[in-house]
Amino acid sequence: MKNQTKAKINKGFYSSLKISSYICCGIALTALVGVILFVMIRGTGHISLQLLFGDPKDGDTILPAFLGTLRLVAVSILLAVPLGIFTAVFLVEYMRGKGKLVRLIRLTVETLAAIPSIVYGLFGYLVFVVALSWGYSMWGGGITLAVMILPTIVRSTEESLLSVPDSYREGALALGASKVRTIFKVTLPSASSGIVTSVVLAVGRVVSESAVLILTVGMVVNKIPAALTEPGTSLALDIYYFANFGKPDEAAATAVVLLLFVLALNLLAALCGKLIRKKYGDNA
Amino acid sequence: MKEFDTELGISVTGCNLWYGELQALKNIDMEIAEREITAFIGPSGCGKSTFLKTLNRMNDLVENCRIEGRFIIGGVDIYAKDTDVNLLRKNVGMVFQKPNPFPMSVYDNIAFAPRTFGIKKRSELDEIVEKSLRRASIWDDLKDRLKKSALGLSGGQQQRLCIARALAAEPKILLMDEPTSALDPISTGKIEDLMSELKTELTIVIVTHNMQQATRIADKTAFFYLGELIEYAETETLFTTPKDRRTENYITGRFG
Numbered sequence: 057m058k059n060q061t062k063a064k065i066n067k068g069f070y071s072s073l074k075i076s077s078y079i080c081c082g083i084a085l086t087a088l089v090g091v092i093l094f095v096m097i098r099g100t101g102h103i104s105l106q107l108l109f110g111d112p113k114d115g116d117t118i119l120p121a122f123l124g125t126l127r128l129v130a131v132s133i134l135l136a137v138p139l140g141i142f143t144a145v146f147l148v149e150y151m152r153g154k155g156k157l158v159r160l161i162r163l164t165v166e167t168l169a170a171i172p173s174i175v176y177g178l179f180g181y182l183v184f185v186v187a188l189s190w191g192y193s194m195w196g197g198g199i200t201l202a203v204m205i206l207p208t209i210v211r212s213t214e215e216s217l218l219s220v221p222d223s224y225r226e227g228a229l230a231l232g233a234s235k236v237r238t239i240f241k242v243t244l245p246s247a248s249s250g251i252v253t254s255v256v257l258a259v260g261r262v263v264s265e266s267a268v269l270i271l272t273v274g275m276v277v278n279k280i281p282a283a284l285t286e287p288g289t290s291l292a293l294d295i296y297y298f299a300n301f302g303k304p305d306e307a308a309a310t311a312v313v314l315l316l317f318v319l320a321l322n323l324l325a326a327l328c329g330k331l332i333r334k335k336y337g338d339n340a
Numbered sequence: 341m342k343e344f345d346t347e348l349g350i351s352v353t354g355c356n357l358w359y360g361e362l363q364a365l366k367n368i369d370m371e372i373a374e375r376e377i378t379a380f381i382g383p384s385g386c387g388k389s390t391f392l393k394t395l396n397r398m399n400d401l402v403e404n405c406r407i408e409g410r411f412i413i414g415g416v417d418i419y420a421k422d423t424d425v426n427l428l429r430k431n432v433g434m435v436f437q438k439p440n441p442f443p444m445s446v447y448d449n450i451a452f453a454p455r456t457f458g459i460k461k462r463s464e465l466d467e468i469v470e471k472s473l474r475r476a477s478i479w480d481d482l483k484d485r486l487k488k489s490a491l492g493l494s495g496g497q498q499q500r501l502c503i504a505r506a507l508a509a510e511p512k513i514l515l516m517d518e519p520t521s522a523l524d525p526i527s528t529g530k531i532e533d534l535m536s537e538l539k540t541e542l543t544i545v546i547v548t549h550n551m552q553q554a555t556r557i558a559d560k561t562a563f564f565y566l567g568e569l570i571e572y573a574e575t576e577t578l579f580t581t582p583k584d585r586r587t588e589n590y591i592t593g594r595f596g
Contacts, residue, residue, distance in 0.1 A: 152403075223440035227502070230398060231453040231509055232430035241452070246443050 095315055099308030107309055112279055116303065118310050120280045121294040124194065124273070125263055125317070128290055131198025132205060132262050137255055139202075140209030141244075147210075148217040149239050169207035176204040177271035184272060192274030192287035200272050201265060205258040212257075216250030217243060249332045256325035260318060266292040291317065349374040349543060350395060350513065355409035357390060359402065364390050366567045368409070372560075377535060377544045379558035379575065381551060383590065386564040388547045392515050395545065396432040397425050414512060430457060433511035437518040439498035441490035441505070446482050449490045449501060453509035468508055476504035477534055496527025503534065514538065516546040520553065532557050551591060555579055563587045 104110075110117040143161075151158045180200030184190045220243050228238040244251075269275075274287035277297050289297070291314045298307035350372040357365035365387045372378050380388035390399065397418060399405045411418045418428050430453065441449050450469045459465060469486070473479040478500040482493075490501055499519060506514060516535075520528040535544055535557055548554055554561050555575060562572040563586075571578060571587045582588045 221440070223436060223438060224442055226398065226401070226436065227440040227442065227505075228452070229401065230396060230429055230434040230436075231456060231505065232426045232428075233452070233456045234426055237456060242442055 092315065095308065095311045099305075099310070099312035102305040102309035103312060104309075107306060108313070116277075116298070116306055118291065118294050118313060120277065121289045121291045121310070122313070123280060124288040125290040125292075127194055127284065127288070128198050128201060128269070128273070129259055129262050131195065131284065132201035133255065133259060135199065135202035136206045136209055136258065140206050141213050141251065143206075143210045144213035144217055145239060145244070148214055149235070149243065165207040165210050168203075169211060172267075173204060173265055174267040174271075176200055177268040179203070180268060180272040190285065192272065192276070194273055194284040194286065194288050197269050197273035197288075198284070200268050201262050204265070204268060205261055208261070209254055209258055212254030213247070213251050216247035216254070219250070220246045249329050252328050252332060253325060256321060256328070259321055263290075263314070263318060263321070264292055266290075266296055269293050270296070350545075351410075351412040352394075353410045355391070355394065355407070355411070357387075357394065357399070357408070358404075358406045360404040364567050365394075368569045370562065370569060370572060372543065372545060374543045375539055375541070376559040377539050377546060377557050379554035379561045380545070380547045380564060381549075381554050381561060381590075382564035382570075384549075387567040388562075388564040389517055391564065391569075392517055392545060392547050395513070395515055396429050396434055398434065400425065426456075430509045431511050432513045432515060433506035433509055435499070435502050435506055435514065435516045435519045438522050439495055439502050441493070441498050441501050443489065443491055445487050446490050446493075446501060447486040449505050450508045452505060457509070472504040472508040473501075475507050475538070476500045477530070477537075478504060494527075496523050496530065499523060499527065499531060500534065503531070507538075511542065513543045513545065516544065518547050518549060521549060528553075551579075563590060565590070 106115055107117055109119055112120065147158055147161060177200065180196055180203075184196030184199065185192060188196075190196050224242050224246055225238055228242045229235070233241070269290055270293065273289065273293075275289055275293050275297055276287045277289045277294055279288075291310060295307050295310045295314065298304070298310060350370070352368060352370045352372075355365055355368040355370075356363065368391060380392060382388045393399045394407060394411065395413065395418075399407060407419065409419075413428070413432060416423065416428075442452065447469055450472050451465045454465060454468050459468070470479060470483075473482055478497060481497060482501070485493075490498065493501060499522075503514075503519075520531050523531070532553065535546070538544060539559075546553075546558065558575045560573065561575040561578045563570045563578065563582075563584075565586050571582060571584045573583075578587065579591055582591060
C-alpha cells in the first residue's frame with residue numbers, strides 16, 4: 057500500500073518533469089523563432105536595390121559593408137586557420153598533449169578564448185591604430201579578429217586530432233610513412249570534418265563581431281574602401297550605425313541580410329561536412 | 341645503408357626491453373627462418389607482442405621504452421644508427437589486432453604505401469592495387485568497390501584489406517599481432533588459408549592467443565612466459581613433447 061503511494065508520487069513527479077521540459081522547450085523555441093521572425097518581418101520590406109547595391113552617393117547602401125565583411129573574413133581566416141591548425145598539430149602530434157609548455161599554451165589559449173571581444177578590440181586599437189599608427193584600417197581589424205578566433209580554432213582542432221584513433225597513426229607508420237606524411241595524409245584528413253566545423257564557427261564569429269571593429273576598422277559607412285589599409289565597415293557595424301543614427305528601418309533590413317548571410321554560411325558548413333564525410337567514409 | 345636481403349631470416353641476440361623500470365623482455369635469443377610461419381604463444385602480458393614490435397621498431401613510439409640487443413633482419417642491423425626506420429617498416433610489414441583501415445577509399449588504402457615510396461603513375465598504382473588485393477584473396481569481393489570507403493566493409497574484409505595494404509609495400513617479412521582475435525571463425529579461416537599461401541613468398545611471424553591456430557598454421561612455435569622465451573621448437577614437437585614444465589602447463593590449459 058505504502059509502496060503504491062510512493063510509486064504514484066514518483067509517477068506524478070516524473071510526468072511533471074516531462075511537462076516542464078516540454079514547456080521550457082516551447083519557450084526557448086518561441087524566443088529563437090520569434091527573433092528570426094521579428095527581424096524578417098520588420099526588415100524584409102525595407103530591403104531595396106539602393107540599400108543592397110546602390111551607389112554610396114545616392115544614399116545609404118550596405119554594399120561597402122558587405123564587401124568589408126568578406127574582406128575581414130578573408131584576412132582573419134587566412135591568418136588564423138593555418139596558424140591554429142599548425143599549433144594544434146604541434147601540441148597533439150609532437151608534444152603528445154603533455155609537458156609544461158603544452159600546459160602553458162593550453163592555459164593561455166583557454167584564457168584567450170574566454171576574454172570578451174571588446175578586450176581584443178582595445179588590444180587592436182592600442183597596437184594597430186595607436187602604436188603602429190596605421191589609423192583605422194581593414195588590416196588592423198582583420199588581424200585583431202584573427203587573434204580573437206585563434207584560440208577557438210586551436211582548441212577545436214586539438215580536440216579533433218585527439219579523437220583520431222591511434223591505430224590510424226600506427227597503421228601509417230607501420231607502412232613506412234614518415235611522421236610528417238602520417239600527419240598530413242592520415243591524421244589531419246581524418247580530423248577534417250571537425251576542423252571544418254570549427255573554421256565555419258569562427259567565420260560566424262567574425263561576421264557577427266562589432267565591438268572589435270568599432271575600435272579597429274572605424275565605422276566609415278557608405279564608402280567602399282580602396283585598400284585594406286583604409287578604414288571601413290562591416291554588416292554588423294552598419295546595423296549599429298543605422299540603429300544609432302535614427303534609421304531603424306535600414307538597420308532591420310541590414311539585419312535580414314546578415315541573418316541570410318549566416319544561414320548561407322551554416323548551410324555551406326553542413327554541405328562541406330557531408331562531402332568530407334562522404335570522401336573519408338566517416339560514418340560517425 | 342645495406343639493402344634488405346630476402347634470403348635471410350631474422351636473428352635476435354640478447355634482447356632486453358624495459359618500459360620505464362619494468363623489464364618486459366629478458367635475454368631473448370631467437371632465429372626465425374625465412375618463408376616459414378612462426379607463431380608466438382603465451383599468456384597475456386608475457387611479452388610476445390612486445391617482442392614482435394621490436395622487429396619493426398614500433399616500440400620506438402612508446403615513451404620510456406629502452407631496448408638492448410642485436411637485431412639482424414635480412415642482414416641489416418635494424419637498430420644501427422644509420423638504419424632508415426621507414427625503409428625497415430616497408431620491408432617488415434605489420435598487421436594489427438584490430439583491423440585499422442584508414443578512413444578513405446579501398447583504393448587509397450592500398451595505394452598508401454606505394455605512394456609513400458614515390459609511385460605516382462595511375463597505371464602503376466592500379467596494377468599494384470589489383471595485385472595486392474589478389475594476393476590477399478579479396479579482389480573478387482572488392483573489385484567493384486574500390487572507390488567506396490574502407491570503413492563500410494565487414495571486420496573480416498577490413499582485416500584482409502589491411503593485409504593487402506601491407507602487401508602493397510612489398511615487404512619481405514609480415515608481422516601479425518593477433519590478426520584474427522577480433523574476427524568470426526569463417527573470416528579467421530580465410531585469413532589462415534591466406535597465410536599459408538603467403539608463406540611461399542614471405543616470412544610470417546604471428547602472435548596468437550589461440551593455440552589451435554598455432555598448430556594449424558605455424559611451422560615453428562615459440563612459448564613466452566613473463567618476458568622470457570621458454571621454449572622454441574617445431575610446432576608439432578612443442579605441442580606433443582614440450583621440454584619445459586611451464587610450456588606443458590600452458591598448452592594443457594593449466595594456466596593462461
